[in-house]
Amino acid sequence: MTTASLLDAAILVTSAMVLIALLMNVWRMLKGPSVTDRILALDTLYINSIALIILLGLYNGSPLYFEGALLIAMLGFVSTAALSKYLLRGDIIE
Template identity: 70%
Template sequence: MLSNVIMICTGMIGLAMLFCLWRLIKGPDITDRILALDTLYINSIALIILLGLYYGTALYFEGALLIAMLGFVSTSAVAKYLLRGDIIE
């Protein structure tokens, strides 16, 4: 039962990732593209956590945490670059 629910959620998250990829490619503005990339990070984290639940191992959760930290740092760096034009002051 749980494996069926995980597969359904995986499909729904995959569909959400396709929509975010479409917004990343087709976005009318750079801020829309940055938000789509940030949402792709969040969806990939959810997908990895679902994979960890499906296989029953904690290694996937550590990978999801690593992607979350890198996603936050990269989004902050891109936002700072757009605001000031320079990342390192």
């Protein structure tokens, strides 16, 4: 086997593991016993989706996927901070 095919196989196996983690995050977000568990599952969901997009970019060899992952990271951080602030104070903008 060549190095490229080994790298492709490793990326596919890692993508399958990240996909399983995404499914478990969705399950926790839907079933979570409290709102904080659901927010934490949503936070982990966007982090795992970033990992999956980066793996797809590595597999295809395209740098455009990395820009999309960066955009999702920024939006995910802001949304998690806004949801947490809403839970603490009941108001996002003071």
